[in-house]
Amino acid sequence: MKRLTLVAVALLAMACSSNRSMSTDSSMSMSGKDIVETAMSTGMFNTLASALRSADLVDTLKGTGPYTVFAPTDEAFAKIPASTLQMLMRPENKDKLRSILMYHVVPGRTDSKAVMAMDSARTAGGQNLSIMMMGDRVMVGNAHIVKADVMASNGVIHVIDTVLMPPGM
Numbered sequence: 001m002k003r004l005t006l007v008a009v010a011l012l013a014m015a016c017s018s019n020r021s022m023s024t025d026s027s028m029s030m031s032g033k034d035i036v037e038t039a040m041s042t043g044m045f046n047t048l049a050s051a052l053r054s055a056d057l058v059d060t061l062k063g064t065g066p067y068t069v070f071a072p073t074d075e076a077f078a079k080i081p082a083s084t085l086q087m088l089m090r091p092e093n094k095d096k097l098r099s100i101l102m103y104h105v106v107p108g109r110t111d112s113k114a115v116m117a118m119d120s121a122r123t124a125g126g127q128n129l130s131i132m133m134m135g136d137r138v139m140v141g142n143a144h145i146v147k148a149d150v151m152a153s154n155g156v157i158h159v160i161d162t163v164l165m166p167p168g169m
Helices: 002-012 035-040 046-054 082-089 091-102 112-116
Strands: 067-072 105-107 120-122 128-134 137-140 143-152 155-160
Touching: 035 046, 035 067, 035 143, 035 155, 046 067, 046 082, 046 091, 067 143, 082 091, 105 120, 112 137, 112 143
Parallel strands: 067 155
Antiparallel strands: 067 105, 120 128, 128 137, 137 143, 143 155
């Protein structure tokens, strides 16, 4: 439970500013902690942490990586109907939940400068995730990066405001 909370916290710590470049926050950098521990320390990723536990992904994101995680906050998860979230957390829907969560993970450490230069990224789940500028904000899929470059020992977290859904879901 604590591990999932850490991941959720780390994901929330990343976002972009209202200007074209994403803001970074070195005070959120927890380079001695892995992605899960970093996320959990923020208190903004409780739902993500629960989802990671339900999908058995905590150990994966505590691994050596490196990983780039586009982490939806608790507020992002609140946009999903509660009944849908409850359904996804059930053991019989573990594969579907894993697919959704892995759509938020890109292999490698991709900082905000590199993200801004990309038009897509291949996720750990094998799908392409679109990346584009929308006005002065960086969009990953249909989510805005609200905080960028939360560093962890095994990767980086970019906090997003919407849960991403892989194609076909």
